[in-house]
Amino acid sequence: MALVSEKKMNIELVLVSYNRLSYIQHVIKSLFADQSEDFTVVFWDNGSTDGTREYLASQTDPRISKKVFAKDNVWVHGAANAVFEDSTAELVGILNDDIILSPGWTKTLSRAHADIPELGFIGCWHLGKEFFHYHRAKHKIQTFGEHKILRHPWTGGASGLVKRKAWKEVGPFESKQTTNLWLRMARKGYVNGFYFPLIHVEHMDYVWSPYYMSKDNIRYGLSNSVTAATQGVHSIKEAKAWHQKVVDNVLDDPWEAGYYFGIRKVLRRFREKLIQLKRKLGAG
DSSP states (O other): OOOOOOOOOOEEEEESSOOOOHHHHHHHHHHHHHHOOOEEEEEEOOOOSHHHHHHHHOOOOTEEEEEEESSOOHHHHHHHHHHHHHHOSSSEEOOOOTEEEEHHHHHHHHHHHOOTHHHHHHBBBBBBGGGGOOOHGGGEEEETTEEEEEEEEEOOOOOOEEHHHHHHHHHOOSSOOHHHHHHHHHHOOOOOEEEEEEBBOOOSSSSTTOOOOTTTTTHHHTOHHHHHHHOOOOSSSHHHHHHHHHHHHHHHHHOGGGGGHHHHHHHHHHHHHHHHHHHHHHHO
C-alpha cells in the first residue's frame, strides 16, 4: 500500500485585500491559527481606505514575508501574477480577503501535491456545507494512492494550492476570474478539484453568510463582488440562482476538461438555456 509522502514542498501564498476590514480580521485569525503550518505569505493591499491597510501593516507573524501597499487596484489576478512570477516556492496559492480558512489546510493539500505529480490546482470547499451532496458527487471522486479528489476542471481561485511549474506552463492569469486558467491547466492533463473529504472554508461574501458585511445594502455589496459583477447578479435571488448553477455544475457535470470547450461547450450552453426556458414556462 502506498504511503503518504513525508516530502515537504515550499509554499508561498498571496493574501489580496481591498476595503474589507470587517472580513480581513477573520481571515488573518484563521490564517495564522495553526502555528505548525509552514508557509510564507505576501500581504498585497490594492489601495484600501477603510483601515484594512493599517490593520495589515500592524501584523507581525514571522510567516509574513512581504507587505505590498499598492496605490492602484490591480485586482486579485494582478497581485497573484506578480507574486507567482517572482516566487521560488514549489506551491503557490491565492487567499481572498473574504475566506475564513480551516486550520491545517496547507498541510493536507501540500501532502497531496507531493504524492500526486499530476495535481494542478487543488482547493478547499468554499461553496457551503449545505450545498454538498455526496450521492450526486460520488461519480467524480477519484482515488490517487492515499488521497481522494473530487475532480473538476476548476474550483475557484482562493483557498487552494497549485504547483508553480503548472502555473508557469499555462499562465499568467489574464482576467479577474481565475477559472479560465484552471480550465487550460485541466486541458493540459493536470488534475484539478477539491480535496476529499472536503476541507470546508467559510466564504463570508455570500449574501447568506452570517458574516456578510453588506446586509443593509445588498446591491452595493454585489456591485463590489467580481463574480456578481461579471455574471450580472444584482439581487439575493439572482445570487442564489447563480450559486446553485455553479454547485450543480460541480456535483453533476463531467470532470473532463473537454466538456467545457468547442462543440461540447456549445451544446452544454444550449441545454442550460432549454432548462431555464422550461422552468420559466412552468412558473408561468
